Amino acid sequence: MATNVKPNELNYDHYETKKYDDDIVRSIPGHEELHRHIDQIIQRDYISRGKVKVLELGVGTGLTAERILGQMPNAEYTAVDFSEQMLAGARRRLSQYNVTFVNGDYSQIDLPNDNDLVVSIVGIHHQKTNKDKKSLFQKIYHSIAEDGSFIFGDLVTYKDRTEAALNEARHYHHLVEHAENEESLREWAHHHKFLNKLAPLENQVKWLREVGFKKVKLVYQKFNTALIYATK
Ligand SMILES: C[S@@+](CC[C@H](N)C(=O)[O-])C[C@H]1O[C@@H](n2cnc3c(N)ncnc32)[C@H](O)[C@@H]1O
Structure with missing residues (x-):
């Protein structure tokens, strides 16, 4: 398994937490709506379970984690990221919760097992x-307990070439419309064109089923952004 970038090649690896937070929300179409869907899944399927074991892959500065922990403050939460700069922001943001922070590449390290929920958003x-x-x-499937799930949000493309082109155009248009300034636009456009390795949504749904998830549901989609909820 391999990650296509080193942490210091990511534009936001050198950002202050606040700049990262502003930029990621602006740069990912549907970032807020996607998170509202995560809130609903947590309310519907997890809050009533009592103590929940959660593993987040690519915690960033903790934006997603804060929403989950805000609803389940007693969760046993492990947060993995390979960027120390991002983890520093997450440590500050999540200091009131029971979080184990792991600095490592999740494609390389052993993951904790028996998780009720694995979450990975935009990584x-x-x-x-x-x-x-x-x-x-x-690997994620094997780290999840029998009745657990995987909430997977990411940038994706599409098998149909016209769909792929159309949604890529919409993604760049969104960047042009929402970037804070020219420098930000330059960085995020570069990141999207040269560092992001998008796979077709249809294939990713198929792979999730092939590795064993019984129910794989597309919960939200906007341009290249998608949220999938996969249950064992
Ligand atoms: C774009 S952020 C998303 C954070 C947060 N979920 C959000 O939506 O704001 C993705 C994070 O994943 C991390 N990341 C990407 N690939 C990784 C890997 N292979 N191992 C560990 N962390 C990784 C990056 O360092 C970054 O902090």
């Missing part, structure tokens, strides 16, 4: 090849 597109992405899905 797995940095797995180099389709094979790497599918292998990571397999």
Whole structure:
């Protein structure tokens, strides 16, 4: 398994937490709506379970984690990221919760097992090849308890070339419309064109089923952004 970038190649690896937070929300179409869907899944399927064991892959500065922990403050939460700069922001943001922080590349390290929930939002597109992405899905599947799930949000593309082109155009249009300034636009456009390795949504749904998830549901989609809820 392999990640296509080193942490210091990511534009936001050198950002202050606040700049990262502003930029990621602006740069990912549907970032807020996607998170509202995560809130609903947590309310519907997890809050009533009592103590929940959660593993987040690519915690960033903790934006997603804060929403989950805000609803389940007693969760036993492990947060993995390979960027120390991002982890520093997450440590500050999540200091009141029971979180174990792990600095490591999730495609390389052993993952804790028996998780009720694995979450990964906008990070797995940095797995180099389709094979790497599918292998990571397999590894995630094995880290989940029998009645657990995987909430997977990411930037994706589409098998149909016209759909792929159209949604890529919409993604760049969104960047042009929402970037804070020219420098930000330059950085995020570069990141999207040269660092993001998007795989077709249809293939990723298929791989999730092939590694063993029984129910794989597309919960939200906007341009290249998608949220999948996969249950064992
Ligand atoms: C774009 S952020 C998303 C954070 C948060 N979920 C959000 O939506 O704001 C993705 C994070 O994944 C991390 N990441 C990407 N590939 C990784 C890998 N292979 N191992 C560990 N962390 C990784 C990056 O360092 C980054 O902090």
